[in-house]
Amino acid sequence: MRVMKWSIIALAVAAGTSQLAMASSQDESKGFVEDSALNVKLRNLYFSRDFRNNDSGQSRREEWGQGFIGTFESGFTQGTIGVGVDAIGLLGLKLDSGKGTAGTDLFPLDSDGRAQDDYSKGGAAVKFRISDTVLKVGDQFTALPVFATDDSRLLPEIAQGALITSKDIKNLTLHAGRFTSLVNQQETNHDSAHLTSADVFGGTYAFTDTLSTSLYYSKVEDYWRKYYANLNWALPISEGQGLVFDLNFYDTKSDGRGLQRAENDGTTKLDNKAYSLSAAYNLGAHTFTLAYQAVTGDGDYGYGVDGGGTIFLANSVQRSDFNAEDEKSWQARYDLNMATYGVPGLSFMARYITGDDANTGTTNNGKEWERNLEAKYVLQEGPAKDLSFRVRQATYRSADGVYYGSPSIDEVRVIVEYPLSIL
Numbered sequence: 001m002r003v004m005k006w007s008i009i010a011l012a013v014a015a016g017t018s019q020l021a022m023a024s025s026q027d028e029s030k031g032f033v034e035d036s037a038l039n040v041k042l043r044n045l046y047f048s049r050d051f052r053n054n055d056s057g058q059s060r061r062e063e064w065g066q067g068f069i070g071t072f073e074s075g076f077t078q079g080t081i082g083v084g085v086d087a088i089g090l091l092g093l094k095l096d097s098g099k100g101t102a103g104t105d106l107f108p109l110d111s112d113g114r115a116q117d118d119y120s121k122g123g124a125a126v127k128f129r130i131s132d133t134v135l136k137v138g139d140q141f142t143a144l145p146v147f148a149t150d151d152s153r154l155l156p157e158i159a160q161g162a163l164i165t166s167k168d169i170k171n172l173t174l175h176a177g178r179f180t181s182l183v184n185q186q187e188t189n190h191d192s193a194h195l196t197s198a199d200v201f202g203g204t205y206a207f208t209d210t211l212s213t214s215l216y217y218s219k220v221e222d223y224w225r226k227y228y229a230n231l232n233w234a235l236p237i238s239e240g241q242g243l244v245f246d247l248n249f250y251d252t253k254s255d256g257r258g259l260q261r262a263e264n265d266g267t268t269k270l271d272n273k274a275y276s277l278s279a280a281y282n283l284g285a286h287t288f289t290l291a292y293q294a295v296t297g298d299g300d301y302g303y304g305v306d307g308g309g310t311i312f313l314a315n316s317v318q319r320s321d322f323n324a325e326d327e328k329s330w331q332a333r334y335d336l337n338m339a340t341y342g343v344p345g346l347s348f349m350a351r352y353i354t355g356d357d358a359n360t361g362t363t364n365n366g367k368e369w370e371r372n373l374e375a376k377y378v379l380q381e382g383p384a385k386d387l388s389f390r391v392r393q394a395t396y397r398s399a400d401g402v403y404y405g406s407p408s409i410d411e412v413r414v415i416v417e418y419p420l421s422i423l
Contacts, residue, residue: 024131035075038423043067052408064096082129133166146218150308174203222256272297276314285340289333329355368398
């Protein structure tokens with residue numbers, strides 16, 4: 001699941017508008033070793049999910065783990081064509097779990113339903129650069145709206161394939177790629193997502209520093225083809241005050257055998273459109289957001305085999321995505337940045353989402369709502385600078401069992417992260 005994608009869009013725009021100098025990135029290469037970077041992120045995650053009144057199955061899932069996310073990025077060799085290597089190394093350790101509380105997707109499960117004590121995965125990719133165009137072949141993380149690896153558990157997903165990223169045209173970032181497998185967050189098998197192939201193409205163009213648009217296409221063999229469009233407009237009003245409008249649109253249609261989910265061999269006809277429109281008003285330390293989302297046509301908005309983060313819609317939040325067939329949902333959100341009040345690094349968030357008219361097969365007027373509360377603090381200085389503490393709480397209710405038949409869910413996640421820069 002994903003939340004507001006403005007940060008990713010902003011990064012893409014920034015990347016596109018940064019090509020103001022005459023020299024290309026390859027011209028400025030210092031070398032394979034000189035531009036290398038080695039980073040390790042330590043992630044400690046406690047996850048508790050209470051199904052409350054669920055008498056027909058497991059009533060509670062609760063696990064705790066320690067993750068190590070290591071990434072090595074070499075520089076590029078000098079010359080017309082630069083060559084480099086990237087590597088990923090991931091390790092997850094179980095700190096607490098039991099057969100009766102497993103299943104949070106933090107760890108792989110043994111045949112008897114118990115969480116494994118540890119698991120690891122990784123890979124490497126070779127990369128080539130000409131001017132400001134990079135071809136990367138191998139294991140990698142992705143953040144494309146039609147193919148995005150998820151990082152909402154202990155360890156992130158890893159995709160395998162080839163991706164070209166070009167920034168040679170001012171204000172324009174282009175992507176084209178083909179991916180042939182995906183390792184799910186809690187798995188180590190390269191075929192765990194059941195992906196055969198996914199072809200993606202698209203890009204982001206910045207008309208100005210405050211207005212950008214994105215267009216993408218993907219085709220996932222035996223599942224679907226997708227079109228995605230985005231329009232993002234930031235409107236400054238005065239010092240410390242402004243508006244941001246964000247429009248996201250997906251058009252999805254079944255392709256080949258029309259499989260819907262990686263874990264399901266059944267077929268489901270998909271021919272739908274999903275869109276969201278959000279408006280955020282920033283006033284100093286305060287940000288107020290309203291969002292509307294809707295799905296029309298046949299089937300839910302489908303994703304997962306093409307990455308667990310491939311849902312750039314406003315109302316995809318901590319527990320639910322509000323993406324059922326015919327569902328319409330509204331969100332109200334409030335963010336508070338305490339830096340304005342003399343506590344830099346401390347922030348709070350609260351949001352409420354309500355959805356109705358969901359067609360789930362058992363009802364054509366399913367209703368659901370979710371409330372999220374979050375507090376985060378990041379150390380600003382000292383030997384533990386950038387150490388972050390984050391608490392996320394979700395309350396979910398649906399009398400119709402819209403979300404996989406679970407009428408009541410209370411969830412808490414406590415996340416402590418510490419990024420280490422070794423090189």
